[in-house]
Amino acid sequence: MSDQNPVFIPGPTNIPERLRHAMNVPTFDHRAPDFVDILQPLLEDLKKVFKTKTGHVVTFPSSGTGGWESAITNTLSPGDKVLVARFGMFSHRWIDMCQRHGLDVDIIDCEWGSGAPAALYGERLAADTDHRIKAVLVTHNETATGVRSDIAAIRATMDACNHPAMLYVDCVSSLASMDFRMDEWGVDLAVSGSQKGFMLATGMAIVGVSAKALAACETATCPRCFFDFREMIAANAKGGYPYTPPVQLIHGLRESLDMLFEEGLDTVFARHYRMAEGVRRAVSEWGMTLCAKSPELYSDTVSAIYVPEGFNSDALTDHAFDAYGVSFGVGLGEMAGKAFRIGHLGSLTDIMALSGLAAIEMAMKDLGYPITLGSGVAAAQEYYRTTKPAHALKKAA
Numbered sequence: 001m002s003d004q005n006p007v008f009i010p011g012p013t014n015i016p017e018r019l020r021h022a023m024n025v026p027t028f029d030h031r032a033p034d035f036v037d038i039l040q041p042l043l044e045d046l047k048k049v050f051k052t053k054t055g056h057v058v059t060f061p062s063s064g065t066g067g068w069e070s071a072i073t074n075t076l077s078p079g080d081k082v083l084v085a086r087f088g089m090f091s092h093r094w095i096d097m098c099q100r101h102g103l104d105v106d107i108i109d110c111e112w113g114s115g116a117p118a119a120l121y122g123e124r125l126a127a128d129t130d131h132r133i134k135a136v137l138v139t140h141n142e143t144a145t146g147v148r149s150d151i152a153a154i155r156a157t158m159d160a161c162n163h164p165a166m167l168y169v170d171c172v173s174s175l176a177s178m179d180f181r182m183d184e185w186g187v188d189l190a191v192s193g194s195q196k197g198f199m200l201a202t203g204m205a206i207v208g209v210s211a212k213a214l215a216a217c218e219t220a221t222c223p224r225c226f227f228d229f230r231e232m233i234a235a236n237a238k239g240g241y242p243y244t245p246p247v248q249l250i251h252g253l254r255e256s257l258d259m260l261f262e263e264g265l266d267t268v269f270a271r272h273y274r275m276a277e278g279v280r281r282a283v284s285e286w287g288m289t290l291c292a293k294s295p296e297l298y299s300d301t302v303s304a305i306y307v308p309e310g311f312n313s314d315a316l317t318d319h320a321f322d323a324y325g326v327s328f329g330v331g332l333g334e335m336a337g338k339a340f341r342i343g344h345l346g347s348l349t350d351i352m353a354l355s356g357l358a359a360i361e362m363a364m365k366d367l368g369y370p371i372t373l374g375s376g377v378a379a380a381q382e383y384y385r386t387t388k389p390a391h392a393l394k395k396a397a
């Protein structure tokens with residue numbers, strides 16, 4: 001009955017029963033006149049999640065990776081210079097994609113576990129007096145290391161040197177779980193997907209597009225077809241898609257937005273912080289360390305945890321799955337074998353987080369880790385017991 005256990009991987013996340021039902025719809029005609037009644041309010045409501053009033057939101061049948069590609073191909077030309085920091089597997093993959101599109105990629109290599117270095121971005125932007133850098137790319141939440149970067153700080157360094165580059169942000173594992181402010185942070189392209197904070201099946205890229213990014217489509221020459229923003233926006237305005245839309249996911253997304261708004265975005269963020277903080281208390285009690293180097297970098301959606309010297313994190317995640325039917329995230333890239341990840345985002349609560357901590361403790365104990373059963377769980381319990389749950393904060397407000 002391991003399928004009754006929640007997954008503790010940072011995506012795809014647990015799909016709540018309500019969303020599974022919402023996606024269970026019969027085939028219907030996406031060219032029928034009533035499709036527009038679903039699509040347009042949906043796109044408007046997505047803007048509330050991105051916190052944009054001035055931008056558009058587009059959705060493609062794809063995963064988050066397709067969202068990255070749409071950002072690149074719609075707004076850039078081969079040879080264009082982009083500035084990007086690499087500090088984990090996801091920032092690395094986005095860089096790889098930029099290179100494969102023939103962009104001139106200026107990479108700031110950082111130690112994994114650190115965040116996007118605003119000061120270094122600032123230095124390179126200030127030195128770029130003839131404004132060759134067309135785009136600045138940042139991974140908001142590096143899912144491989146459990147690091148959240150400060151996007152407002154990157155925007156501030158761009159503004160400080162009056163640099164006209166556009167700002168592209170990967171918010172795949174942060175949107176709808178941690179605060180994200182597209183307009184306030186001056187984000188031109190915000191890339192997300194259906195299977196993390198939105199708690200849905202994989203299969204949809206969800207991208208916020210600023211007016212400036214849309215204008216850049218006019219002159220950018222990267223080939224694009226399936227991911228063409230202008231064709232999508234024009235079709236959406238008439239109530240449709242340029243091709244067959246993923247109608248089941250669109251129904252799921254409608255329900256997902258309803259769930260998020262019923263809970264309240266601020267309560268959703270507070271719930272994630274609380275779950276994450278309990279997990280962090282447990283990690284500290286185990287005497288283990290997070291990959292994220294300092295508290296201001298701690299992600300509220302995923303924690304990457306180094307295992308002690310002499311242990312292999314892949315053996316731990318395998319054993320947790322084989323013995324207890326629970327999935328945790330493996331170490332990616334440089335972290336392979338050295339760290340495992342606890343995903344704590346989407347349809348989870350603090351009480352569910354306790355079960356994940358209990359399970360991984362059993363797995364660690366089985367493999368001879370120097371921990372006491374219940375120690376991390378107790379630290380999390382103590383934190384949860386003595387602080388107010390997110391829904392209580394909402395009631396008090």
Ligand SMILES: *Cc1c(COP(=O)(O)O)cnc(C)c1O
Nearest residue numbers: 063064065090141143172173193
């Ligand atoms: C999950 C994720 C992606 C996209 O991955 P897909 O598998 O293509 O959906 C991109 N960036 C980050 C930070 C992610 O966590």
